[in-house]
Amino acid sequence: MDEADLLPMSQGTFNELWSTAMTTNVDNSIINDLPAVSVNNFPWIDLGPDGIDALGLGFPLDGPAPDLSTSPGMDSLPPTATTVPSTSDYPGTLGFRVRFTQFSTAKSATSTFSQKLDKLFCQLAKTCPVEVLVDGEPPAGAILRATAVYKKSEHVADVVLRCPHHQNIAENNEGVAHRSHLIRMEGTQLAVYLEDQATKRQSVVVPYERPQLGSEATTILLSYMCNSSCMGGMNRRPILTILTLETQEGQVLGRRCFEVRVCACPGRDRKTEEENSMKKKVLSTGTKRKMQGSEAEREGQGQAMPNPNPSTSKKLKADPNADDEIFTLQIRGRKLYEMLKSINDSFELSDAIPLADQEKYRQKAASKAKHGEAGVAPKSGKRLLLKEEKSDSD
Numbered sequence: 069m070d071e072a073d074l075l076p077m078s079q080g081t082f083n084e085l086w087s088t089a090m091t092t093n094v095d096n097s098i099i100n101d102l103p104a105v106s107v108n109n110f111p112w113i114d115l116g117p118d119g120i121d122a123l124g125l126g127f128p129l130d131g132p133a134p135d136l137s138t139s140p141g142m143d144s145l146p147p148t149a150t151t152v153p154s155t156s157d158y159p160g161t162l163g164f165r166v167r168f169t170q171f172s173t174a175k176s177a178t179s180t181f182s183q184k185l186d187k188l189f190c191q192l193a194k195t196c197p198v199e200v201l202v203d204g205e206p207p208a209g210a211i212l213r214a215t216a217v218y219k220k221s222e223h224v225a226d227v228v229l230r231c232p233h234h235q236n237i238a239e240n241n242e243g244v245a246h247r248s249h250l251i252r253m254e255g256t257q258l259a260v261y262l263e264d265q266a267t268k269r270q271s272v273v274v275p276y277e278r279p280q281l282g283s284e285a286t287t288i289l290l291s292y293m294c295n296s297s298c299m300g301g302m303n304r305r306p307i308l309t310i311l312t313l314e315t316q317e318g319q320v321l322g323r324r325c326f327e328v329r330v331c332a333c334p335g336r337d338r339k340t341e342e343e344n345s346m347k348k349k350v351l352s353t354g355t356k357r358k359m360q361g362s363e364a365e366r367e368g369q370g371q372a373m374p375n376p377n378p379s380t381s382k383k384l385k386a387d388p389n390a391d392d393e394i395f396t397l398q399i400r401g402r403k404l405y406e407m408l409k410s411i412n413d414s415f416e417l418s419d420a421i422p423l424a425d426q427e428k429y430r431q432k433a434a435s436k437a438k439h440g441e442a443g444v445a446p447k448s449g450k451r452l453l454l455k456e457e458k459s460d461s462d
Contacts (some may be wrong), residue, residue, distance in 0.1 A: 151267055152224055153217055155308055155325045163203030164313045164322020167285060170197070173335040180334045184342055187327040188309070189334035192295050193240050195254050199285035200276075202313070202322070209316040210276040212288060214251045215269060219306040219327060227268050230294040231301030240293060246270075250301075251309065254289040276313065292330045302330075 159165055168181035168188065179190035190196045200212065216228040228250050234240070235247045246252075246261035249270050253259035260273045279286050290309070294301045306327060313322040331337045399405040418426065 153215060153269070153310055154323065155217065155219075155310060156323070157325060158320070158323040160313075160320075160322040161204070162206060162313070162321055163201075164324065165201050166311060166324045166326075167199040167201060168197075169199065173339050175333055175335050177335040180338050182338050182342060185327070185338075185345060187329060187338075187341070189329050189331060189338045190292060191332065191334060192330055193291055193293055195289040195291050197287050198290055198311070199287050200311075200313075201285045206276055206313060206321060207315055210321065211273050211314050211316065212276050213271050213273045213310075213312045213314055214253070214290060215271040215310045215312075216250050216307050216328075217269070217310060219308050223305050227270065228307055229270070229301060231298035233300070234294045234298065250292060250294055250307075252291045252293060254291050292328065294330065295332075296328075296330045 170177065170179045170181055171183075172180050178194040179188065179196040181188050188196060218224050218226055218228060229248050230250055241247050249261050249272065251270075251272055253272050253274050256274055258275055261270070262273060263270050274288065277286050296302045296307070297304050306329070308325050309328050311324045311326075312320050314320055329337060397408075399408060421429070
């Protein structure tokens with residue numbers, strides 16, 4: 069009889085299969101030959117009187133699993149990257165700050181910084197010197213990190229990258245593995261280009277160096293490898309550069325943030341944006357004044373405005389049509405002053421004379437004007453003769 073005939077059919081239960089096939093066919097001699105395992109078989113393991121507790125697990129093997137978030141040693145790990153980096157300036161205890169040295173508005177300038185706008189204007193792939201200053205000595209192994217983020221809230225979740233065109237061309241990419249990084253650190257071989265695994269944000273890190281003898285600042289050279297107007301990249305979206313001073317564990321010691329525009333003519337664009345900013349401020353100031361004036365008018369319609377001069381208010385109540393308000397007019401030149409004074413005197417005199425007398429004076433003036441026209445001699449030519457006069461020839 070074959071061994072297959074001893075096995076039960078597929079309709080058999082698991083218990084029948086185990087009792088008939090497994091228990092009868094397993095060679096128990098192999099299992100019996102295995103030695104018994106105990107701690108005595110491993111003489112190099114000495115648990116001592118504490119037994120299993122000597123391993124230092126900190127929790128019982130038969131109890132619930134511990135909470136790893138509160139276990140010791142987790143606080144020493146570097147903090148995880150945030151989804152939205154902070155863009156507020158933070159000098160910290162070391163007084164961390166940056167300083168720019170290029171302020172020219174000439175067309176030939178490759179980089180320039182606007183203090184009014186707190187904005188850096190630079191050309192593509194041109195080095196921008198930035199001075200880093202601190203009041204104290206940072207801890208050993210401190211680093212400087214430069215990160216680019218979008219300024220507007222609707223774009224802040226996007227990662228700032230170079231456009232596909234500038235990533236794929238050979239220019240400025242010879243022997244470079246980090247082609248997608250917008251910001252580069254020039255003049256050093258110690259720069260490390262990183263990409264966060266959680267947020268995919270890219271940054272460049274260099275070790276912090278002490279200022280040289282006779283200098284108070286450490287200079288780093290930033291370079292931006294894509295224009296602000298590039299399609300597929302920044303696409304005219306304003307960006308911010310976050311420069312931080314950190315420890316090796318990632319703790320931020322200081323932060324400085326400023327806006328950046330990468331363009332073909334930094335001097336021209338800086339001048340234009342500063343002028344536009346001044347115009348906006350003037351317009352906003354004028355609008356505020358108009359709004360305040362309209363609010364005052366609306367309040368005046370609802371309630372009477374206080375009058376500092378009670379005598380004037382009495383006159384207005386007595387005669388609403390009277391105009392007793394006095395104005396002061398400053399005149400330059402004696403001749404012009406006399407002329408305007410005579411005009412003012414004539415108006416005041418006409419107001420003092422009754423209307424009936426004014427009509428009589430007008431009639432007399434008209435009659436004098438008619439008689440005067442008859443006796444007026446021509447400026448040139450022969451003199452007109454009257455009836456009673458005779459010519460010289462007679």
